[in-house]
Amino acid sequence: MLKRCAVLIAQVVAVSVVVVATPAWAADEFAVGATNVALAANGGHIVAFSSHVLDENGKPITQWQINNVIDGKHIRGSDRPRDSYGWSSAVAPAPGKPQWFILAFKDERTRLVARVRFDPVTDDPLEIGRWARDFEIHVSSTTQDGPWATVQSGRLLNKPITQSFDFPPVECRYMKVIFTSNWFSDQFIELGEIEVYEALATGDALDQLILRLENLLQDLKRYRDSVKYNQPLHPELIPPATTDTTSTTTTQPPPQ
Numbered sequence: 001m002l003k004r005c006a007v008l009i010a011q012v013v014a015v016s017v018v019v020v021a022t023p024a025w026a027a028d029e030f031a032v033g034a035t036n037v038a039l040a041a042n043g044g045h046i047v048a049f050s051s052h053v054l055d056e057n058g059k060p061i062t063q064w065q066i067n068n069v070i071d072g073k074h075i076r077g078s079d080r081p082r083d084s085y086g087w088s089s090a091v092a093p094a095p096g097k098p099q100w101f102i103l104a105f106k107d108e109r110t111r112l113v114a115r116v117r118f119d120p121v122t123d124d125p126l127e128i129g130r131w132a133r134d135f136e137i138h139v140s141s142t143t144q145d146g147p148w149a150t151v152q153s154g155r156l157l158n159k160p161i162t163q164s165f166d167f168p169p170v171e172c173r174y175m176k177v178i179f180t181s182n183w184f185s186d187q188f189i190e191l192g193e194i195e196v197y198e199a200l201a202t203g204d205a206l207d208q209l210i211l212r213l214e215n216l217l218q219d220l221k222r223y224r225d226s227v228k229y230n231q232p233l234h235p236e237l238i239p240p241a242t243t244d245t246t247s248t249t250t251t252q253p254p255p256q
């Protein structure tokens with residue numbers, strides 16, 4: 001019996017250690033959501049940016065303004081939204097002078113994010129080299145001024161396709177996207193759209209862990225009761241005593 005108790009306690013301790021030792025955001029415990037939380041229609045918004053192209057009066061050009069990267073409008077073939085060609089910076093990125101923007105989500109809520117998708121396509125053809133190329137993604141869970149943690153860097157393809165980048169789930173209140181280069185143009189850097197997706201807890205792993213702990217605790221309680229009340233580990237499995245009081249009475253020995 002003592003050996004069984006020791007085994008039970010060891011199992012509870014082992015499961016508890018797993019709870020403590022498991023990283024808070026283990027990637028395999030999450031699925032990527034289907035909602036683009038950066039989309040303006042979902043509450044996404046740009047809180048700061050390096051530049052966008054201006055007209056002769058110093059006003060943003062609607063078709064090329066920064067908010068076009070979160071408007072959900074894409075250019076594909078002959079499908080070209082009249083009011084949204086993508087984002088065009090005012091100048092090309094230069095060494096030490098990247099072009100960038102910072103976005104936040106609905107109500108400035110911190111999100112657990114795990115996927116970013118870029119659509120480099122703008123109204124300008126890829127052949128003129130303005131589409132975004134090398135990028136960095138940084139996140140802050142505090143302020144739009146940082147501190148920043150780098151979660152991803154990479155290079156986009158100069159192709160008219162949306163490109164997806166996954167990373168371990170990370171808390172993000174503000175996301176700073178930095179572009180350090182385009183494809184060779186000395187004029188601007190351009191991006192069609194950015195999408196951000198959350199990591200969603202599947203619940204399966206946690207539910208299974210809770211179930212295991214509940215079962216082990218139940219076994220420990222059974223063991224305690226069996227010792228305390230000198231009863232079998234599973235008293236509920238013992239057939240109930242007969243309710244025939246007459247026969248019971250006749251089998252009792254007479255009082256001494």
Ligand SMILES: [Ca+2]
Nearest residue numbers: 068073192193
């Ligand atoms: Ca767009």
